[in-house]
Amino acid sequence: MNKPSNLHLAEIRELARRFNSEQIEACIQSTLESGHNPCFEDGDTEEVMNVLAKAEFVKSQMEQGMPLPEAIRELGRRIRAAQGDV
Numbered sequence: 001m002n003k004p005s006n007l008h009l010a011e012i013r014e015l016a017r018r019f020n021s022e023q024i025e026a027c028i029q030s031t032l033e034s035g036h037n038p039c040f041e042d043g044d045t046e047e048v049m050n051v052l053a054k055a056e057f058v059k060s061q062m063e064q065g066m067p068l069p070e071a072i073r074e075l076g077r078r079i080r081a082a083q084g085d086v
Contacts, residue, residue: 008042008051013072015040015055021063024056 015024019039027039031048040051054075061071 012055016058021059028052
C-alpha cells in the first residue's frame with residue numbers, strides 16, 4: 001500500500017492502542033538496526049519510521065493521561081507548528 005505519510009492516522013491510532021511506548025521504541029530500534037520490525041510494515045523504511053515515531057508520541061501522551069483523540073489532535077498541532085502552518 002503506497003500512501004503519503006500524513007495519511008497514516010489509522011495505523012498510528014492502532015499502534016498507540018496495541019503497544020506501549022517501550023514496545024514502539026523497540027520497533028523503532030529494530031527498524032534502524034535491521035530494516036524490519038514486528039509492529040508495522042507498510043511502506044519503505046522512512047515511511048515506517050515516520051509512522052512509528054508518531055505512534056510513540058501519541059502513546060506517550062496517552063500514558064500521561066491524555067485521551068487518544070486528544071493525543072492525535074496534539075500530534076497534528078505539533079506537526080503543523082513544525083511546518084510553520086500555525
